[in-house]
Amino acid sequence: MDTPVVVNNVTGAAGSTGMRHIAEADPDGYTIGVMGLHAVSQSFMNPQAPSLDAFEPVVYVSDDPGALQISADTGIGTLEEYVAAMQDDPMALMNGNDPQGGNSFVFAEVIPEALGIEMMKLPYPGHAPTVTALLTGEVQTATLPIPPILEHALAGTVNVLGVAAEERHPQLPDVPTFKEQGYDVVVNDFVMLVAPSGLPDDVRATLEEGLLATLESEAFTAAADKNGMMLRPLGAEAAAAELAAQEETVYPLLERRGLVAEELLRN
Template identity: 30%
Template structure:
């Protein structure tokens, strides 16, 4: 009896393995969803739309972008976390993914709810002021903030996002006080900046570089240690506030438990997409530095940033209202 039971278990396992292998070999047989947990117009949406065509070609099926904005990306991230782990739901995350658990009562775990595919790349952040503000340099902005604490306001894509926390870090290091005005995503934040509703934002270079080229806003400084080739005359924030660096990132994840062959297919398709000359040239020209990391490297970065920002959030008593 024990031998029969053991044989049946082995047979059952073999059948399951064969079925899994067949499923993975056939993948994908239908369109793949790419969840962007922010409204159209922001950095993550930019990455999704830049990658989607070539990613579709390398996956072998069309990639459908779904914008699911709200609560600094937590709503769309939760939708991805509870999706079937079959490879038909992909998720792009912003750097806010590393801090959301410190601010929101999220219904997923930052790490155990997902398999980390790759850190796609990083973006230097830029300090941008509205034309209506009359602040055309970082020195002028900081001088105004020192003269009238809390008068200078800045927009963000939501509480806890890099557009929120980077100005907090800047204010701490520069010894000034700024007023936070949150919006529901990067697109509405930029609209508010261009309309003069807010004086400044700190946003990723790919999102704002067009405004430097068209003159719709004042891109006054870059958050890297060195000047960037896309805007070589732009001074660094480090030259005004020593030691200050502002950088954002975008990465890809999938719901935890995607079969290994399917996961590898997704990973390979993403690597080929990021290496494609058309994609690479466009993203780099817009200020994006492609990283294309391993899953371990990506997860480790998120863990390190989670610890850093959790400390600042606690020190500044930042809460979601």
Template identity: 30%
Template sequence: MKINAKKLSLTVFLPSLVLGLAACGGNNESGGEAKADENYPTKPISVIQGFDPGGGSDQLAQLTQPYLNEILDTTFTNEYVPGAAGAIAWTRLAQKTENDGYTLSITNSPMLMTNYIINEEFTYNLDDFDPIANVVTDPGIIVVASDSELETYEDFVKYLEENPGGLNVANSGVGGDDFFTQLKWMRETGLDMELIPYSGDGPSWQAVAGGEVEASFNNLGVVYSQVQAGNLKALAVFSEERMELLPDVPTVKELGHDVISGSARGYSAPKGLSEEVKQKLYDAFEQLKEDPEFVEGLEKVALPMDVKIGDEYAQFLKEDEELSREIWEDVKDEYEE
């Protein structure tokens, strides 16, 4: 009977507890925290990551945060909340965390936006965030097998002109950055090809190397070492200018098709940070960008630095969102049927 008594007390206790807490939560929104913001940060900053430890987001965190710790004189701690291509973490950031600057998240674009563009189940959107800074952008790249008959980007285009839809081209999954790069490219060039989704960048290039498909739209940082070793051939890259890592590979833009695309990673906070906190974070990334050791660290693992701070980052995300939405509206019937 002991049990029953316990259960009873719990049923009484719990609702009152929840109510009490809800009240507390409501009060925290506003209030004289201006002073606290001047001294920001006074406690560790938690970074919610939407992917597993050891993945791309974590990589960025491990490369970046030791420097940020020093610059801001605090500790960045990581919390991994993987699931639904990052959406579980970003939903939490948007809806459940305080906008006091002590909780940030690593935001991947275009994933951040394409998640909710494609699935209406996701309830967050770009307006829920204060983008702080983008750190790296891994540009898209077209690769083929080393023994492929397609020697250049022109060959690739010509083949598709003569055989519409005649090439199987891999991407890292429906809704991923490479998938959208393909859609953008197809729209720009008016060419058609067969899109073959794989579960990630790795399987996508491996399918090319193993001869299962003819080409892959991938990311430079991912395939760089394979291109260096001669396992893959790079045809063109989707960056604004040629990349230092592969200076001989032309950009798609210089070859006459205006498509810039890639996978970018940076930091964002929930909407409504105070100006002081925002500025402190902006300054930190400004300083980070100039640190030669940090720059070298990124180069070592073939991650192209692309620091965009504050409004510039926000603008970049907004534009990418609009373009992605437009493209998805065009093709969604094929996928939702």
């Protein structure tokens, strides 16, 4: 597209500040941003967060399934051993995860329900602090997606007990899914590039074509593989369908736990 790209990391309110920055920008194609599970969760939990209608999907980048990790120092190496330990003493192992609404928070709500255990949770402001807490022993488990923990899993300092996806993660082919181990747990974060709603058709088409070409390039694919991303490039129409599916999955999950804001409850 021959246009310079300025990256602006906007923090605050569990990602809602950055999403509002996108939603309130002019729909001219010069402001796009990254959307993930946190934006879907926050749209139901936080009345101040922008609704999903404020965004227009441009391309779907990758799946980012949830997973359960445990410090190798615990001596626990399988999901079966973990479940037994937690059933014996639910207070024995502390889990690190995002604050309410983040992807690893959602994973930490879904996984113990499926396993039939209670999980003690300690929130951290992002994946990096959670990884640090796991490596230093401040917590013993985490419910992170694979990319932030991949190097430690490959090094053997962290054991990944299960991946919440339909298929095994390509970077950790020896780690079984929860389904393979008898638990129906599929919970997926995602990476999607979105623009403000109202994007002209020709602008969207230009962005879609250029971004898909980048996502499918050899250089990007190699970098994504190295960083543990599960690439699944999709165009705007398919990305919109994926977002709608996420919405229908996440809302009942949050509603069952009383986490949907009262004014955002559906009739």
